[in-house]
Amino acid sequence: MEFLTGVKEKEALEISELLETAETGLCVKVNGAVHTIRDMGTVAFVILRKREGLLQCVYEKGSINIKLKDMKEASTIEVEGILMENEKAPNHIEIQMKKVKILSMPGEDMMPLPVSKWKLNTSLEAKLNYRSISLRNLRERAKFRIQEGLTRAFRDFLYGEGFTEIHTPKIGAKGAEGGANIFKLEYFHRPAVLAQSPQFYKQMMVGVFDRVFETAPVFRAEKHNTKRHLNEYTSLDLEMGYIDGFEDVMAMETGYLQYAMKLLEKEYKKELQILDITLPEADQIPAVHFSEIKEKVSEKYGHRMRNPFDLEPEEEQLISRYAKEEWDSDFVFVTHYPSKKRPFYAMDDPEDTRYTLSFDLLFRGMEITTGGQRIHDYQMLMEKIAARGMETDGMEQYLNTFKHGMPPHGGLGIGLERLTMKLVGEDNVRETTLFPRDLSRLEP
Amino acid sequence: MEFLTGVKEKEALEISELLETAETGLCVKVNGAVHTIRDMGTVAFVILRKREGLLQCVYEKGSINIKLKDMKEASTIEVEGILMENEKAPNHIEIQMKKVKILSMPGEDMMPLPVSKWKLNTSLEAKLNYRSISLRNLRERAKFRIQEGLTRAFRDFLYGEGFTEIHTPKIGAKGAEGGANIFKLEYFHRPAVLAQSPQFYKQMMVGVFDRVFETAPVFRAEKHNTKRHLNEYTSLDLEMGYIDGFEDVMAMETGYLQYAMKLLEKEYKKELQILDITLPEADQIPAVHFSEIKEKVSEKYGHRMRNPFDLEPEEEQLISRYAKEEWDSDFVFVTHYPSKKRPFYAMDDPEDTRYTLSFDLLFRGMEITTGGQRIHDYQMLMEKIAARGMETDGMEQYLNTFKHGMPPHGGLGIGLERLTMKLVGEDNVRETTLFPRDLSRLEP
Numbered sequence: 001m002e003f004l005t006g007v008k009e010k011e012a013l014e015i016s017e018l019l020e021t022a023e024t025g026l027c028v029k030v031n032g033a034v035h036t037i038r039d040m041g042t043v044a045f046v047i048l049r050k051r052e053g054l055l056q057c058v059y060e061k062g063s064i065n066i067k068l069k070d071m072k073e074a075s076t077i078e079v080e081g082i083l084m085e086n087e088k089a090p091n092h093i094e095i096q097m098k099k100v101k102i103l104s105m106p107g108e109d110m111m112p113l114p115v116s117k118w119k120l121n122t123s124l125e126a127k128l129n130y131r132s133i134s135l136r137n138l139r140e141r142a143k144f145r146i147q148e149g150l151t152r153a154f155r156d157f158l159y160g161e162g163f164t165e166i167h168t169p170k171i172g173a174k175g176a177e178g179g180a181n182i183f184k185l186e187y188f189h190r191p192a193v194l195a196q197s198p199q200f201y202k203q204m205m206v207g208v209f210d211r212v213f214e215t216a217p218v219f220r221a222e223k224h225n226t227k228r229h230l231n232e233y234t235s236l237d238l239e240m241g242y243i244d245g246f247e248d249v250m251a252m253e254t255g256y257l258q259y260a261m262k263l264l265e266k267e268y269k270k271e272l273q274i275l276d277i278t279l280p281e282a283d284q285i286p287a288v289h290f291s292e293i294k295e296k297v298s299e300k301y302g303h304r305m306r307n308p309f310d311l312e313p314e315e316e317q318l319i320s321r322y323a324k325e326e327w328d329s330d331f332v333f334v335t336h337y338p339s340k341k342r343p344f345y346a347m348d349d350p351e352d353t354r355y356t357l358s359f360d361l362l363f364r365g366m367e368i369t370t371g372g373q374r375i376h377d378y379q380m381l382m383e384k385i386a387a388r389g390m391e392t393d394g395m396e397q398y399l400n401t402f403k404h405g406m407p408p409h410g411g412l413g414i415g416l417e418r419l420t421m422k423l424v425g426e427d428n429v430r431e432t433t434l435f436p437r438d439l440s441r442l443e444p
Numbered sequence: 445m446e447f448l449t450g451v452k453e454k455e456a457l458e459i460s461e462l463l464e465t466a467e468t469g470l471c472v473k474v475n476g477a478v479h480t481i482r483d484m485g486t487v488a489f490v491i492l493r494k495r496e497g498l499l500q501c502v503y504e505k506g507s508i509n510i511k512l513k514d515m516k517e518a519s520t521i522e523v524e525g526i527l528m529e530n531e532k533a534p535n536h537i538e539i540q541m542k543k544v545k546i547l548s549m550p551g552e553d554m555m556p557l558p559v560s561k562w563k564l565n566t567s568l569e570a571k572l573n574y575r576s577i578s579l580r581n582l583r584e585r586a587k588f589r590i591q592e593g594l595t596r597a598f599r600d601f602l603y604g605e606g607f608t609e610i611h612t613p614k615i616g617a618k619g620a621e622g623g624a625n626i627f628k629l630e631y632f633h634r635p636a637v638l639a640q641s642p643q644f645y646k647q648m649m650v651g652v653f654d655r656v657f658e659t660a661p662v663f664r665a666e667k668h669n670t671k672r673h674l675n676e677y678t679s680l681d682l683e684m685g686y687i688d689g690f691e692d693v694m695a696m697e698t699g700y701l702q703y704a705m706k707l708l709e710k711e712y713k714k715e716l717q718i719l720d721i722t723l724p725e726a727d728q729i730p731a732v733h734f735s736e737i738k739e740k741v742s743e744k745y746g747h748r749m750r751n752p753f754d755l756e757p758e759e760e761q762l763i764s765r766y767a768k769e770e771w772d773s774d775f776v777f778v779t780h781y782p783s784k785k786r787p788f789y790a791m792d793d794p795e796d797t798r799y800t801l802s803f804d805l806l807f808r809g810m811e812i813t814t815g816g817q818r819i820h821d822y823q824m825l826m827e828k829i830a831a832r833g834m835e836t837d838g839m840e841q842y843l844n845t846f847k848h849g850m851p852p853h854g855g856l857g858i859g860l861e862r863l864t865m866k867l868v869g870e871d872n873v874r875e876t877t878l879f880p881r882d883l884s885r886l887e888p
Binding site for chain 1: 449477494516517518547548552573585589605617632634638645654660663686699732733736838840847880881
């Protein structure tokens, strides 16, 4: 037997360690995957792919223990060598190889995609079919590091604001939003559904923790096969009690976006550079009434408004264009969505009950968030349910929570993949989903 | 229209703000849910439940704007009053109420559970049936704050160790572990399953990010109805490349546990006190070979070993007892599990292929982690699959990853609810699951 005492420092160094603590001229040990090999005659450059980027290793023929052809693209190796400066190499350093140990070899020589190219000029279809290979491309990989930053910022910001993280079940007896877009399954001989959102649960937990959040998958059996729809996605959800109005929820999201941009700037600079991203400003985000912005957009761009109580995708784009031109903002809150278009739990605007105390956040032409104030009064909730002619089967526990007291509250849900997509400048949400699920794609 | 500029400071103060920044004798504003009211005659104590704990408010009859009976347990209120010291009150402070605003009233007077009691002496069944009410009890709630700390520590520790967070799909074409314990659903007229674990995906992503983790739900259609089984739980998963052996994975978990205990000590002190928890030491965790510990336990406790290649629940408890008595450790790694009991991707021990380079972590008598080194060589993987007579349908993308090179790697999965359960001293995993799913429970 032995004792484990925690993480031990490894001899093999990461790129940041080479840059910060190692001295040039010294012998170091590194490891990585062979990203590409450039044979120049007497020397060759063996470029290693490591989690922090690329590392150039210089192979001088005849001087080390293995032959150049013993290494292949996609083999993983451990290298001992001399750390040197080289202005032309990535991070301005390189390793003069002295000794190589092969850690693993690929089963095949041919790679299905040229991952070592700067841009993978491959169809989305091919990238998704070979997902574990295509993501080895540095630019493809960087998008998901940015995605990590967005999720991490969400949690860190909310911990600081007194939120508690919750884990709510994804298998349940009934969906929160109702409707047809629900995946059904059999749960030990009983009908069950996959959660479309953690809506009911996060509201129920506001009565316990005051402020809660969850970052988890949600499932929507929508039959849309568009660039903006996924059938499974990651939802960044929050719900907060003791609000003075739904403006508090928008303020919280604004605070999150400010925090996220700062975190990306600080911790994900490398990835921002790789993807050539200019981060949007989130200092002040305009919020404008649904009917007001529809009119403004219709006037300014000569758009014919078909239905004053609905928003078409084209209008979303025009609203974003308007916000950029008039207020120099990449983000815009559209407030007071029509009651008809919102679920039963949305609080109607007492000043005009055709609208709700709710909002969407648009980012560069696309809706990335839906949120608002919820009904917290039991009677009001029951009346709205009755007015809509809804059944309450399977909602007993949710409704029971209101019977036993709930503070005024509201919340929101952010589509992580959409937010990432718009931030990194992609135009298909599958580009910023590790393993997308859509009408035709269930693998890998 | 208006501009949102971020989170604004609220007039209503939280308990930590009252303790840190407010002065006694000053008028302050607070809000909260009425946890309980104690009517003493001329005065009454209105105890508010806030996210940071309880706050005592003193109601002097005849001196304020509302009647005592206008407030009920479970109503939410906003109070203006004078902040005073009182050694007998929670946190040694109280508010002399001057003005009250009712924010919301419960729809019913009677609470289904006495949540304001220190201990909710109620059956587990009743607690789960009224989940959104029972969790309002301070002790019930505190367990899930501890659970937050464990999840948060996992992520923060791993970010620091160079891991990337991933989000992998929960709906797929085939399960990672195979077998019968899979929930099936129809996915747009095609058969699909819910993920039993992110195993395949996290391995595939090691080839991209070197080190990855995920904290997400997993689904197991196991027909066990025991105190330790859930059909949906939160799995803390990690997978790391370039390991020298599976000891590196155990070292990483040891590092996590050390980090988690420190974080709990620092940020969740209040909850540790409420639950009267003594945190376990994780400075050094013993690791002992499967067959060695089985013999030791059999010898020391006179336990009759039935099968040298399997571990019974009773033996798990004896091993933990042994580790506590012999090495004063609440944790113990049992290494080299029999190959037969591990999935095909587990790396066999080259020194004795009846065993694998893998481990379980036991904590106070229960398995909370399974991990180990995985096969990274394509040929070796295909041979193991063939030897087991397995089909490779639906695993093409997983196998393809190995064909195109993978570093030596390993990983683990931690059951969050079990870890929480053992840490807070519960004996049923449902006690530390917000909304448990088991054979008979699909609601709330």
